[in-house]
Amino acid sequence: MAKITAVIDIGSNSARMVIYEKTSRFAFHLLHEVKSRVRLPENAYKNGGNLQSEAMQRTYDALENFLSIASSFKARKILCVATSALRDAPNKQEFISRVRTGLKLNIKVIDGEKEALYGAIACSNLLPKADALTIDIGGGSTEFSYIINGKVENTLSLALGTVRLKELYFDKNDIEGARAYINQELDKLSDIQISNLIGIGGTFRALSRAIMKDLKYPLNKLHSFEFSAKTMSSFIDKIMNANERKLKSLNIRPDRFDVIKPGSLIISELLKRKSDIDNLITSGVGVREGVYLSDLLRGQKDSGFPANFNPSVRYLLDSYIIDKNHSNHLAKLSKSIFDLTYESYDIDEKYKKALVIGAKLSPIGASLHNYSSNQHSYYLIQTALEYGFTHQEIILIATLTKYAKRKAPATAHITEYKNILPDERVAEFLSFIISLSSALLAHRPRDLKYEIGFSGNCLHVSSKENLYLVKDAVKNLEFPQGIRVEFK
Template identity: 45%
Template structure:
């Protein structure tokens, strides 16, 4: 069995645990995620930071349940970190000792800068590279930020303000909105000027939930919040309406019950920070402190960063679906060479060659679930799993190419739901055709090599081996333009 690691994060508001399973040396995927809204910091901020008995017991019970899961899943390693509430509490040591003695879980209290670092590491390894950006993670007791330049963490900072802290100090006491805003703004002024950046990567419950609200508001075609991006100016009015609305009106924004008592507090912080940083563009990260803790352990000999060419989700899918390297590499080379050979007629930007090659790697993964409707199975696997290291535009293009390969070319109507995330329909059709032709040439499952040449309105395919099934399949292909295909076997030009 692959090595499994449990990561526990005890925050002021929630205790969370994820279990990661390695699929190869560096690739992994999540197999379990649980959350308990323990509110360990409840009542602490108005009592000098002292953790209260009832919240402590809730946290202990949650950790006991986590321990049962760890045993059941046979995790070989457990890493547990605690943030703001425990690091601020004078009675934290007694709780930590009790958990260690009775549950055999070692809690490590991390400071705010370390917490910010973990969030930054998660963003760097799970999103596209950034020349300049900042991360923000709004927690219950504090808010952490990291500054990224050339895909490296340059600086981290922790602000002593969080959702639970604001709730207990102000909103529970029905303080006026201008008083809350002034309190937050004074703390946010501690952010140095060199943190200013137009790109902000949001981590944590409040800001991810805001992204989900925006996705629902615009009827966004994907459900995955990781990688969702938006222009802040388009939603400032919504943010400010929510943060100043009375509790009874929050349901009108589609806010769920479990978020009602902290969403406004989080948006006060978010609004003040974005104003200070000069934020224009927001990118959502589904990975945060827990992933950062795991990656810091996994990549301890690589400065906590994957090689730039490594794509976590892609490698994990290849591992889990046991894709054969020989045929896989042949399909990728074939699709790439076809793209180049047909460049004169398709005239597609070469940037899409990358998505074509990824589709060639993954087009048959759905067969592991069931042969029938394998294209549709593959489509859903891609939509839900090709997340880390890919933009939504890249992911949906790969998924669409796989869904329609070996079928009729997709029409504008069929892909209309995703049209804002896709290139022009002509580009989609050409890429779909090239993937389908690649599949045809591998129908015989023999290790043939190919050379391609396009001339005189004809694509000449020279194969090192005889391909009876490929010939029949090619005749049935729908083409995006009028040209002939000639398959020459057992010889090259």
């Protein structure tokens, strides 16, 4: 697969392009993202579904600029898909041929089932594992799929979309007509009981972003943001009764004013029908990422990453770890100390995953600058540890790296993230383990030659190596109450 790949998604509301760079076989990161609100099917639904010349020109111009951007990044592969805006249009071939001739770009028009599949592939690989119903609200259609035990099942595309509903019902102020049409389409959805709803697409992200601001949520990260169905339903009630001035005060962007109500009504009616759904998860990924992953992971069983592989962790290791041996030593020592002590200090074993990843990633900031390296590590992890983690895991891992080799996490920091961090005692204990592991490696050994035991609240450390710097580093640590370290 090409090292740098551009993926273009021509939707009904917007055309978008993402550019990804591989850092190793399955690791990648986002280099660039751009979108244009082209509204390709604007006025089409009033004209027999035919695309109108002005909308086609807007989209053509956007694609021309996209290709220029892709060229500037030296993208070796460009994948372009189009969804309901083109597949529903009787005159779609006119636009496809024009783009092929004028821009040398081949557009692949995908059907609704494929669109649903791509979105679900992105969610099943790039969100924390959970059985869920996915919903992807577009301008012309809405796609659904079920993710069960990590596999995509029951994909479905319905003729529901924000632009479609706007032009057919909302522009005529026929809200009840829109409601009846939505429910007629939702009758086709499989009646599988499930508690999680994953939201894909601009409408769901716009609502989630506004709810984050309303809740004064402490972490500025939309992907993997979780909240209750009750919160969404209450917020949608405000949206449906709001004028443009009120929509702005609810933190809805002006470019969403005309389509936020149709999209909100789809979600509202779905939640009324699916009363078993109580937890909502926001996805920052969708069709584009699904197209990219299908290419990246072709040949992999079930289109998934290898076992115990995370693309964000591997990207950070590939890009920012100078001494991989040292990073691995930190992870191994931290795991060993945790295994020896967690039961005695009543620490849930579930925190071991975050601890080991935090230990392995803690040196990444040093590659930017030695001074303030912990702060650099903290920032990189908080922003770039994007895929496959809950917000609780991300902020915990970032916190552990921020305070590695330092004092215990500051009370002000714990308070700021109190709703998504474990209690102060747990954060302090885990942070100490990484700090102790860093101190035990102060002499930067090439091989681990430690024997560590634990009894009576004391860690017994023995080694035949010269540990002068190690002992000095351990003396400067801030110990949790009751823990001691003795050298033999």
